[in-house]
Amino acid sequence: MTDHAALYAERLTTPEAAAALIPSGARIAMALGVGQPPALLKALADRAEAGRVGDIDLYYLLSTAIAGETVLRYELTDRIRPHSLFHGAIERRLEARGAQDGRRAVWFVPTGFQQAPSVLTRSVGVDTLLATVSPMDADGNFSFGTNTDYALAVSRTARRVILEVNPNMPRVFGDCTVHVSRVAAVVENAVPLLEAARAPQQPQDRVIGGIIADLIEDGSTLQMGIGGLPDAVCAALHDHRDLGVHTEMLTPGLVELMRAGVVTNARKTLHPGKSVFTFSMGDRSTYDFLHETPVMEARPVDYVNDPAVIARNARMVSVNATLQVDLFGACCSEYLNGRQYTAAGGQLDFVRGASASEGGKSIIACHSTAARGSASRIVARLDGPATTPRNDVHYVVTEHGAVDLRGLTDDRRARALIGLAAPEFREGLEREARAMGLI
Numbered sequence: 001m002t003d004h005a006a007l008y009a010e011r012l013t014t015p016e017a018a019a020a021l022i023p024s025g026a027r028i029a030m031a032l033g034v035g036q037p038p039a040l041l042k043a044l045a046d047r048a049e050a051g052r053v054g055d056i057d058l059y060y061l062l063s064t065a066i067a068g069e070t071v072l073r074y075e076l077t078d079r080i081r082p083h084s085l086f087h088g089a090i091e092r093r094l095e096a097r098g099a100q101d102g103r104r105a106v107w108f109v110p111t112g113f114q115q116a117p118s119v120l121t122r123s124v125g126v127d128t129l130l131a132t133v134s135p136m137d138a139d140g141n142f143s144f145g146t147n148t149d150y151a152l153a154v155s156r157t158a159r160r161v162i163l164e165v166n167p168n169m170p171r172v173f174g175d176c177t178v179h180v181s182r183v184a185a186v187v188e189n190a191v192p193l194l195e196a197a198r199a200p201q202q203p204q205d206r207v208i209g210g211i212i213a214d215l216i217e218d219g220s221t222l223q224m225g226i227g228g229l230p231d232a233v234c235a236a237l238h239d240h241r242d243l244g245v246h247t248e249m250l251t252p253g254l255v256e257l258m259r260a261g262v263v264t265n266a267r268k269t270l271h272p273g274k275s276v277f278t279f280s281m282g283d284r285s286t287y288d289f290l291h292e293t294p295v296m297e298a299r300p301v302d303y304v305n306d307p308a309v310i311a312r313n314a315r316m317v318s319v320n321a322t323l324q325v326d327l328f329g330a331c332c333s334e335y336l337n338g339r340q341y342t343a344a345g346g347q348l349d350f351v352r353g354a355s356a357s358e359g360g361k362s363i364i365a366c367h368s369t370a371a372r373g374s375a376s377r378i379v380a381r382l383d384g385p386a387t388t389p390r391n392d393v394h395y396v397v398t399e400h401g402a403v404d405l406r407g408l409t410d411d412r413r414a415r416a417l418i419g420l421a422a423p424e425f426r427e428g429l430e431r432e433a434r435a436m437g438l439i
Contacts, residue, residue: 004140004180011186018162018185019043022128025052029120029154030060030067031131033196033281037145037164038066039189040130045070045080054079059109059120061086061150061343064194074098074105082106083124085116086343087334095339110385113248113346114305117153128160132193133178134171141177145169146193146280146287148176148298149248160184168193170290174276174297193289198252199228200364204367204399209236211402212319212363215395216240219267220361221313223247223350224254225320228283229365233319237262244268245275246313248305248346251337252282255289270312271297278304305346310353314322316360318350323366326382327414327433329405331364335384344387351392362394368422378421380432396420414438 018040022028030036046069047053058080063072068090071080074097084091084106091106098105120126130149130251133142134152142163144151155161155178162185163178180186209232216222216237221244224230229435234253237243244265257263258275265273278301280286290296303309310316322333323341334342347364354362366377378398393405396417403416418426433439 004136004138007180008136008141008186009270011180011183013185013187015039015043015189018187019047021160021162021185022053022056024055026128026331027057027124027126028128028130029060029126029150029158030058030071031147031151032061032149032279033064034194035148035151036064036066036131037132037189038070039128039187040162040164041067041070042132045073045076046210048079056080057083059083059085059124059126061113061116061319063088063090076337076380077105083109085109085111085119086345087340092339108340110345111342112288112348114349115303117300118300120150120281121153121157126154127158129158130152130162132166132169134169135165135167136180140180143169143171143179144176144178144298144405145172145346146290149279149301152176152178152300153302155182164189166190168287169290170287172290172296172298173294174299175303175374178345193284193287195283198231201228201232201410202367205229205232207399208365208397211397212365213237213240214359214404215363216292216317217315218242220244220315220317221246221268222254223316223318224251224252224355225249225347227321229321230319232262242267243367244313245277246270246304246310246316247276248278248301248350250275250277250280250282250286252286255282255286259289265295269314270309276304301346305349306350307353307356310350311360314358316354316357318354318362320347320350320364321366322387324377324379324382325364325366325396326379326415327417327429327436327438328410329393329396329413329417330382330386330390331385331388331393332382333387339385348388348392351388351394353402355392355394363397364388364393364395365397368398368400369422374420376421376425376429378417378429379426380429380436411439
């Protein structure tokens with residue numbers, strides 16, 4: 001038996017015994033998305049339910065049903081306090097339930113995605129990491145597979161690194177591994193990885209996708225956000241050539257472009273020949289594509305989302321969605337109906353990185369209306385925080401066209417953005433713009 005195998009055997013245990021290593025008062029980082037470990041989270045939730053552990057602060061981005069059915073159950077939030085850096089449906093339900101009962105059930109931590117490793121390791125000082133990894137290789141390393149993001153940084157500082165080994169987790173190349181010598185406990189759990197259903201595409205998505213595709217030149221390097229709209233952009237890019245990928249999230253749409261030979265990374269100026277990402281959510285074929293594929297590299301989010309690193313990609317194009325754009329050009333992409341809806345994520349990271357890239361373009365897109373056409377997404381003033389400030393916004397796209405805001409005076413900006421609104425809202429927006437002294 002090799003030294004690595006001996007260490008593995010010493011640390012191999014049951015989920016219940018691994019969860020028992022976590023004391024009351026622990027500050028835990030739970031892996032993002034697909035990396036959330038079902039057996040470990042169930043064991044921890046069972047201990048909390050039985051009253052054997054409590055006073056735990058749980059930090060994470062992008063929870064899934066794996067967490068929602070275990071550690072993020074409402075009845076456990078007095079013992080396991082959720083600290084979300086990116087809200088989703090689970091957090092919105094917890095907030096609503098807590099409001100009914102007159103108490104807080106989830107805490108939101110405003111954080112850009114690039115900052116997450118620093119926030120967790122330095123500001124918060126998490127002491128425990130729970131994550132799913134691929135099986136150990138011959139050198140004693142586990143790959144974080146779909147989820148390098150902040151897990152890598154936490155694995156290097158946390159007092160307790162507890163891993164769930166799943167043979168279905170792809171082994172990915174890049175800077176994305178943790179050595180068995182850093183690990184306090186290992187459990188094995190061969191279950192299918194969580195698969196994310198694709199968001200349905202609306203007719204507006206296909207129109208917007210075509211407009212954005214026309215803005216993207218051959219040889220550009222791409223970052224795509226999440227949802228039906230970025231998927232529509234990918235679908236419209238199949239006649240392009242020699243595209244590259246440097247993205248926080250690797251989506252099935254991007255993988256399809258790689259399989260089709262549209263993405264070659266041949267003209268990238270940073271990591272040529274490689275598609276770089278920090279996390280992935282998709283279907284089984286996406287995860288199969290990642291497994292031991294030499295052209296794929298996973299790297300931590302404080303590298304992938306660093307605007308200075310992003311800008312080293314010539315012709316960098318970032319494509320992200322938003323919820324509102326005001327007449328000054330600022331975008332709110334995280335707040336809806338008076339409450340936190342998602343989070344800033346990496347939008348501003350890539351807006352700034354793409355803008356600083358030689359020949360780069362930052363594109364923010366949205367449907368012109370919401371609520372089945374009853375509300376305009378082009379508004380006089382934002383309803384929430386500015387996720388991307390007006391000084392950073394470059395291109396804005398709706399199904400009514402695209403505008404480049406760079407160099408435009410405030411009155412020309414307002415008029416250009418009104419032109420992107422649905423026709424039935426333009427007259428009202430003009431009145432508001434005049435009342436504000438913008439035009």
